[in-house]
Amino acid sequence: MTGWDCHAHLFGPYGRYPLAADRSYTPPEAVQEGYAALLKRLGLGRGVLVHPSAYGNDFSLLLDTLAERPAWRGVIVTRPGELPTLAGLHARGVRAARFSQRSGAGGNFAGSASFDDLLALAPALADAGLHAELWTDCAALPALADRLRALPLPVVIDHMGGFDLAAGVSQPGFQTLLALLAEGHVHVKLCVYRNLPGLALTAEAGEAALPFLAAMLQANPDALVWGSDWPHLRVQPVPDAAQLLAWMKAGAGDDALVRRILQDNPQRLYE
Numbered sequence: 001m002t003g004w005d006c007h008a009h010l011f012g013p014y015g016r017y018p019l020a021a022d023r024s025y026t027p028p029e030a031v032q033e034g035y036a037a038l039l040k041r042l043g044l045g046r047g048v049l050v051h052p053s054a055y056g057n058d059f060s061l062l063l064d065t066l067a068e069r070p071a072w073r074g075v076i077v078t079r080p081g082e083l084p085t086l087a088g089l090h091a092r093g094v095r096a097a098r099f100s101q102r103s104g105a106g107g108n109f110a111g112s113a114s115f116d117d118l119l120a121l122a123p124a125l126a127d128a129g130l131h132a133e134l135w136t137d138c139a140a141l142p143a144l145a146d147r148l149r150a151l152p153l154p155v156v157i158d159h160m161g162g163f164d165l166a167a168g169v170s171q172p173g174f175q176t177l178l179a180l181l182a183e184g185h186v187h188v189k190l191c192v193y194r195n196l197p198g199l200a201l202t203a204e205a206g207e208a209a210l211p212f213l214a215a216m217l218q219a220n221p222d223a224l225v226w227g228s229d230w231p232h233l234r235v236q237p238v239p240d241a242a243q244l245l246a247w248m249k250a251g252a253g254d255d256a257l258v259r260r261i262l263q264d265n266p267q268r269l270y271e
Contacts, residue, residue, distance in 0.1 A: 003044040003262035004270065005241075007158065007189050007227025008035055009052045010061055020056030024109040027054065030231035032065050038230055042245055044262070048227070048270055050075040050098055050133070053111035057082050066093035073270040075133055079113045080120045086128035095270045096131045096156065097121065103139035115144060118151075126153040131269065137162025138173025145176050149185050156187040156225070156269065159194045160216070165208055169215050181219040187269065188216060189227040190248050190261065199235045206247050213251040221257055225266045 012029035039047055051062050062074045075096040100108040101115035118132050131154040138161055148155055161177040180186040196205040226248050228241040252258050
C-alpha cells in the first residue's frame, strides 16, 4: 500500500485535544484510528493531515499524530508572527502551510490564514523546505493568478479549484486554473464533491464533473494528487471515500495515470 490520500483532518479525542474557543464550527470527533482504518480500506498507505482551523494555532494533535504515524505527513495553518520559526517542522513530518482565499459571503473560517499571509510567509516557507496549500475557488482565482506565478515555492490548490459545475469548463476561473497547471505553477487536489450540487457524488453529478477532470489531466497530469477530505465536514449525507476514489480512477481511465496521481506526484510533494 504505497498510494497517498493527500487531504484529511483529525479531531480529538476532545478530552486530550480540545478545540479552540474561537472557531467557526464544532465537528464530531474523528480520531487517527478511524483514519488509519479508512486508508486500509482504500488500499493506501500514506496520508496527509491538514490542520483544521477549528484548532486555531494549537498543533498538538497534528504533531503528536505525526510522531506516532511516521508514514503520514502534515499541513499546518499559520500567520506571520505566530511561530518563532518554521525551521524544524520538516523534520517532524510537516510539508506545507495552508491558506484560504474564498469568494462569497462565507469568506474564510476563524483560525484560517489568508492569501496575504501566504505572500508574507512565502520566503520563509521556501527556506524551511515547505510548500503552500490554498483553499480558493474559480471566482477568486483570476485575481490571484499573477501573484501565484511569482511565488518562490510550490502551491497546491484544494478541492479541484472550486469550479462551478453549471458554468462549464470554459468559465474564466477554471481556464485560469488550467493555465496555472499547464505552466507548472500549481498542483491540484482531485477532491470533487464540494463542487457538486448538494455536495453529493450522484451518478449524474459525477458524469457532469468528468470534463473538468479530463481538462486537468490534459493540462498537466504530473501536477495532480488525490484527497478524500475525510471526515467530510458539514456534509450530509457523508460521502463514501471509496466512491470518490473510484470516480477519479474511472475518470483517469488509465492505470499509469492513476499511479502518477496516487503515488508518483504526491511522493515528490510530501515525502
